[in-house]
Amino acid sequence: MSRTFLLILIIYALLLAGLATLHGEFVGLALPFVAYLLVGFWRAPDEIKLEVYRTLSTERAVPDENVVVTVDVTNQGADIEELVLEDICSPKLTVRSGSPRHLLSLKKGDSYSWTYTINGPRGSYLFGGIKVQAMDYFGVRPGRQQIHARSELFIFPPLTRLKYIKIRTRRTRVYSGTIPARLGGPGVEFFGLREYQPGDPPRWINWRASARHSESLYANEFQQERVADVGIVLDGREKTNQFPGERSLFEHSVLATASLADAFLSQGNRVSLLHYGRYLDWTLPAYGKVQRERILHALAHAQTGGSPVFSGLEHIPVRLFPAHSQVVLVSPLDAGDMDVLIQLRARGYQIMVISPDPVSFELSYLPENSSVALAARVVRMERDLLIKKLQHAGVQVLDWNVAHPFDQVIKQRLGPPPALLRAIGGRI
Amino acid sequence: MSFFAFVISVLMGVGSLAFAYSGIGQERLVYGLLALGAFWLYAGWRRWAWASSGIILILVTAAGYGLWIELSPGWMIAGALGALLAWDLSEFLRRLKVAPKTDDLRGMQRRHLARLTIVALTGLLLASISMLVRLEFTLEWMMLLAVVGVLGITQLVAWLRRG
Numbered sequence: 001m002s003r004t005f006l007l008i009l010i011i012y013a014l015l016l017a018g019l020a021t022l023h024g025e026f027v028g029l030a031l032p033f034v035a036y037l038l039v040g041f042w043r044a045p046d047e048i049k050l051e052v053y054r055t056l057s058t059e060r061a062v063p064d065e066n067v068v069v070t071v072d073v074t075n076q077g078a079d080i081e082e083l084v085l086e087d088i089c090s091p092k093l094t095v096r097s098g099s100p101r102h103l104l105s106l107k108k109g110d111s112y113s114w115t116y117t118i119n120g121p122r123g124s125y126l127f128g129g130i131k132v133q134a135m136d137y138f139g140v141r142p143g144r145q146q147i148h149a150r151s152e153l154f155i156f157p158p159l160t161r162l163k164y165i166k167i168r169t170r171r172t173r174v175y176s177g178t179i180p181a182r183l184g185g186p187g188v189e190f191f192g193l194r195e196y197q198p199g200d201p202p203r204w205i206n207w208r209a210s211a212r213h214s215e216s217l218y219a220n221e222f223q224q225e226r227v228a229d230v231g232i233v234l235d236g237r238e239k240t241n242q243f244p245g246e247r248s249l250f251e252h253s254v255l256a257t258a259s260l261a262d263a264f265l266s267q268g269n270r271v272s273l274l275h276y277g278r279y280l281d282w283t284l285p286a287y288g289k290v291q292r293e294r295i296l297h298a299l300a301h302a303q304t305g306g307s308p309v310f311s312g313l314e315h316i317p318v319r320l321f322p323a324h325s326q327v328v329l330v331s332p333l334d335a336g337d338m339d340v341l342i343q344l345r346a347r348g349y350q351i352m353v354i355s356p357d358p359v360s361f362e363l364s365y366l367p368e369n370s371s372v373a374l375a376a377r378v379v380r381m382e383r384d385l386l387i388k389k390l391q392h393a394g395v396q397v398l399d400w401n402v403a404h405p406f407d408q409v410i411k412q413r414l415g416p417p418p419a420l421l422r423a424i425g426g427r428i
Numbered sequence: 429m430s431f432f433a434f435v436i437s438v439l440m441g442v443g444s445l446a447f448a449y450s451g452i453g454q455e456r457l458v459y460g461l462l463a464l465g466a467f468w469l470y471a472g473w474r475r476w477a478w479a480s481s482g483i484i485l486i487l488v489t490a491a492g493y494g495l496w497i498e499l500s501p502g503w504m505i506a507g508a509l510g511a512l513l514a515w516d517l518s519e520f521l522r523r524l525k526v527a528p529k530t531d532d533l534r535g536m537q538r539r540h541l542a543r544l545t546i547v548a549l550t551g552l553l554l555a556s557i558s559m560l561v562r563l564e565f566t567l568e569w570m571m572l573l574a575v576v577g578v579l580g581i582t583q584l585v586a587w588l589r590r591g
Contacts, residue, residue, distance in 0.1 A: 003519065006481055010488050015577055017492055025495045025504075028558035029488075032509050032551025036516070039547050082536070084523065103527035105536065137543045138516055139523070 004140050007037045040140025047143075049077030052130045054087065054149045062158045066096055066117045071130065071149075074111040081105055082135040085112075088128050088146075093120035093153075120155055122254065124300045127151040156296045157254045160407045162263035165414045169228040169350045171324035177227030177268040187222035194221050227268045229285060231321040232257055234299075235313075235331030236277025238306035243362055250304045252356045252402045253330045259406055260328060260354065261295045273298055276316060278305025285322075313340040318347065326350045332358040338386055342393045351395040359383055360401045430524065430537045431472065433544075434517040438468050441510025445490050448503035461490065468514065477522040480515045487511035505555045513548055 011030045018026030050073055057068035071087055087100040098116025106112060127150065134143045164178070172179055184191045193209055196217035209218040234257045235241070241250040257273070264271045265288060272285035273295050283291075283298045309315060313329075313336075321327055327349045331337065345351050359380050366372045387397045400409050442465030446458045464483060471479035488511060491504040520540055524533055 006484070010485070012577065012580070014488070014492060017496075019574060019577070021496060023495060025501045025559060026492060028501070028555040029491060029495060029505060029508050031554040031558060032505070032512055032548065035551040035554060036512060036547050039543075081539075082523070084526075099528035099530075101526055101528070103523060103531050103533070103536065105532075105539075137540070138547075139519055 003138075004037070004040075007033055007140065011037065036138060037140060040136045040138045042136075043081060044136040044141035045078055045080050045134045045143050047077050048080070048132055048134045048145045050075055050130075050132060050145075050147055052147045052149045054127060054130070054151050056151055056153055059151070059153055061119070061153065061155050063121050063155055064119050065155075066119050067153060068115055068117050069100070069127075070113065070115045072111060072113045073106070073130070075106040075108055077108065079105075079107045080134045081137055082139065084131075084133040084135070086131040087116075088131055089118060090120070090123075090125045092123060093118045093125060122155050122157050122251065122300060124297070125153045125155070127153070154297060154300045156300050157251070157258040159262055159296075160255065160259040160405070162259050162407055162410050163415065164267070165260065165263050165410060167228065167230070167264075167326050167350065167352065169324060169326045170348060171322070172226035172228045173270060175227045175268065176225060178225055179228045179267075179269070180223045180225055183224045183226075184221035185224035187224050189223040189225075191221045191223040193218050195219070227270060227287075229322045229325035230264045230269045230271045231274065231285070231325060231327045232261055232264075232271065233274045233276055233316060233327065233329045233331070234302060235329065236275050236302055236304045237310065237334075238277075238304045239311065240332045240334050240358075241304045243358070245365075247361075247365065248304065249332050249356045249358055249361055249402065250302075252361075252400075252406075253332070254299050254302055256354050256356065256400070256406055257330045258296060258299050259410075260330070262292055263410075265289075265292050265295075271295065272320065274316070274320065275299075275302050276310060276313070277303065278307045278310070280310070280315075280317065282317075282320060313337045316340065316344075318344065318349075321349065324348045324350075326352065328352045328354065330354045330356075332356050333383070333386060335382070335386060338389055341390055341395050345394050353390065353395055353397045355387070355397060355399055357383075357399055357401045360403065364403065429534070430517055430521055430541065433541055434472050434514055434521060435469060437510050437513035437517060438465050438472070439510075441465070441487055441507050441514055442468070444503045444510060445487065445494065445507035448494055448499045448507070449490075452497075452499065457490070461487075468518075472514075472518050472521065475518075475522050475525045477518050480518040484511045484515040501559045502556075505552065505559070509548055509552055509555075512551075513544060516544060 011033050014026045014030035014033075018024065018030075053072045055070045061067050069087065069089070071085070073085060083104055083106050085102050085104070089100055096117040096119055098114065100116055102112075102114055104112055129146045129148045129150070132145045132147055134145075168180060180189060184194065193206055196205060196210075196219040200219045204219040206218045206220050210216070234253060236250065241248050241253065243249070261271050261273060268287065270285045270287050271291060273283040275281035275298060281298060281302070283294050286294070327344060329341070329351065331353065333353065333355045341351055341353065359376060363372070363376050387399055390397050398409065398413050400406065442461050446461045449461065450458045464486060468479065468483050488508050491508040491511075494504045494507070495501060524537070527533060
């Protein structure tokens with residue numbers, strides 16, 4: 001019931017009671033209410049004319065980074081006795097200091113500015129507008145309005161810079177890059193021998209081979225290094241990521257995906273992203289910094305989700321990835337995924353699986369007792385078997401215990417060999 | 429400051445009515461009013477503004493009933509006025525509750541209480557004058573009030589429909 005309605009109800013009830021009983025005192029009793037109502041109406045703001053600007057200290061942040069929101073309000077209309085201003089921000093964001101809501105008086109032409117600090121988890125947050133409630137002396141006739149002031153805050157996953165990730169695809173693109181192309185030409189790694197051709201640098205001449213064949217000179221040939229197509233598939237299925245108590249491996253998967261995309265793009269590759277969860281979210285393949293922004297935006301929105309259609313990986317739209325390209329799946333893995341991955345491998349894709357380890361993740365918060373240890377042993381064996389089968393099928397699997405930093409794991413398993421081993425031509 | 433004023437208003441509203449009714453031996457009504465006042469204070473402390481709308485209706489009804497059974501009009505006006513002030517302050521306290529402490533809340537409270545006092549005194553004065561003059565409810569007065577009432581209700585309906 002609105003305040004005005006209640007007051008009018010009381011006033012008319014008293015007047016009617018006076019009429020019905022022929023008691024003048026009822027009218028007298030109504031007079032304080034009439035005075036109150038009239039003063040309220042007299043001072044009620046006719047029109048709310050406010051100019052509102054909102055600025056964010058940054059529009060791109062990482063989780064738990066403080067972002068300062070500044071709101072400037074100018075009153076272009078009449079004096080407002082009581083003004084409630086509320087900046088509408090997502091409930092997922094945490095207000096660290098200050099307040100998005102204020103109560104003040106604002107005279108005509110006056111301005112008011114306030115700041116508050118927020119932070120929050122990964123995501124994309126839209127600030128829709130400022131909720132305004134302008135009131136008279138007694139709040140009898142409040143005027144409500146929502147003033148449009150659009151801002152957007154992106155909280156991206158934290159990027160771990162990876163120096164180099166060794167991949168080797170069967171097909172590369174024409175531009176030079178860092179991936180061995182299985183083609184002779186300018187490069188670093190020795191590829192083979194061919195007859196010396198005019199224009200070849202003299203230092204390419206292989207004197208030992210030329211000495212054996214006196215009729216002509218032979219030159220070393222190097223392996224060309226080019227860029228490749230890399231398709232990253234982020235597994236956002238609820239069944240593989242969610243654990244009891246709202247715990248999730250998904251944030252680790254997102255971190256890994258962001259870091260991998262950044263590393264592949266830094267190496268000059270053409271990278272695409274497929275978020276496979278409740279639905280398919282496809283970021284078209286492209287190169288460079290703009291593509292990194294696109295992927296980070298897509299990752300900011302990424303959430304886990306359950307869908308009967310996408311409960312297995314068999315609906316990955318394979319045609320999105322160029323033939324013989326590198327496909328990187330970031331997934332905790334499910335027993336049913338093995339067949340799909342082996343089929344992809346059979347189609348000629350180079351498959352790499354970065355798998356945040358769900359067993360060690362779950363063990364990290366479960367109590368230590370014999371039942372848990374036995375269960376862990378069983379599921380560990382199942383997972384090891386799954387990984388071994390995948391490796392046997394030619395799928396490169398990186399089992400990542402999320403307690404360890406991702407960059408260190410990548411450096412150990414997928415980075416360049418240590419300088420000493422490189423010097424002696426060794427391999428890991 | 430505002431909460432103190434709210435407590436005073438509740439005590440004034442409930443106390444006036446309870447005192448007047450205790451004079452005619454309406455013990456149950458007095459206890460009911462006192463219980464209502466205690467609940468209103470508790471609701472005000474918890475900032476339950478929703479409670480006020482119901483309570484003011486009950487207290488104004490009690491004041492009207494008191495006038496009808498010819499209790500002292502002064503106590504009845506004091507009761508209704510206290511209820512009005514407490515009702516206003518409970519809503520004001522709710523608005524203050526959501527504002528951060530850094531706002532000029534003391535200044536707003538001071539200004540609000542000053543205006544409320546002026547309106548309350550004006551209302552009290554008008555009501556007292558009307559009681560003292562004790563206009564006879566003649567047929568002419570009744571006709572005039574009926575016309576004003578009909579016009580007012582028409583305006584109210586039109587205003588509500590526009591809203």
